[in-house]
Amino acid sequence: MMTTLVLTLSIGLFALSILFRIGGIYINTTPSLPVGLYRVVDEPITKGAYVAFCPPQRDVFDWALARGYIHPGACSGGYGQLLKRVYAVAGDTVLIDRSGITVNGELLPNSAPIHTDAYGATLPQYRLDAVLSESEFLLLSDLNPHSFDARYFGVIERAQIVHVVRPIFTFNLQKEELLP
Template identity: 80%
Template sequence: MKKPLRILAIFVLAISISLFVLSIVLRFGGFYINTTPSLPVGLYRIVDEPVLKGAYVAFCPPQSDVFELALARGYINPGDCPSGYGQLLKRVHAVAGDTVLIDETGISVNGERLPNSAPLSTDAYGATLPQYRFNEVLAESEYLLLSDLNPHSFDARYFGVIDRTQIVHVVRPVVTFNLQEELLP
């Protein structure tokens, strides 16, 4: 019985190391692997395109209390951003000149309510979530980033708008799977 368990352990270790190496090779090759439900799960490629409404972007969260809370609670991971956080992938929903309202009922852009944008008062473990409020026209370097798929995503509902200097790349899906339909109620 020990031999099959050892073979299984070696197999699992080999697969784990291979996936880790593959993720590093892909990142250096200009790809991201998204495993979170904020966007469709899959492979994304870095593209040289402007940051426009509807684009997917990778961004470095700025150093702030709300992101410290997110890190401490495991909503985001540590990483190689200047703030010490890992990069996040989100979709751009508003750009300079758009009127954005973030309140207790959700997020509206130019008077249109965005789907799945109502903020939650607590996370899955009952911890109180920050409640960001905003009602302004976005300035030249401000962007509204959030998930329109996952009502549980940690996004603009909780951290507000992001400055252009935080956006690292525009990314495009290469191969994705919309697992949210099966996983979320």
């Protein structure tokens, strides 16, 4: 009885997510961005915008899929689309090193890379010191210091970005740390 209920709910949620996607609605359940509903908008890709993108076929994304950091989906390589925020665009100077990500001399919050995941697996340590070209974007989460983002895979090409999305209804599941 319980198994049937769980299976029915799972199938229902899956069907609902497909209907939402067809209608231009994304459901974000990961803590990389505020959890909730996002809709596709016809806007340019600018700093601060949220975007949906298909990860490019690279070893780091194969690894992330195998580890469960990203979900399977319809993108090349069998990857699912990811939602992230744009933090650097063409002409911005980006430095990614062990201290975090710096854009135009400003260290971004929650951008320091983590060396191992919760299970002790070593995370890739991406390094970059460059000025972004017209087709390059830096995508990450400033909300979640554990997000799989540019700290581990670098910049994303314009061709990988599928949509600009805007929050409809969201809430933040990140817990505030209490200081002693």
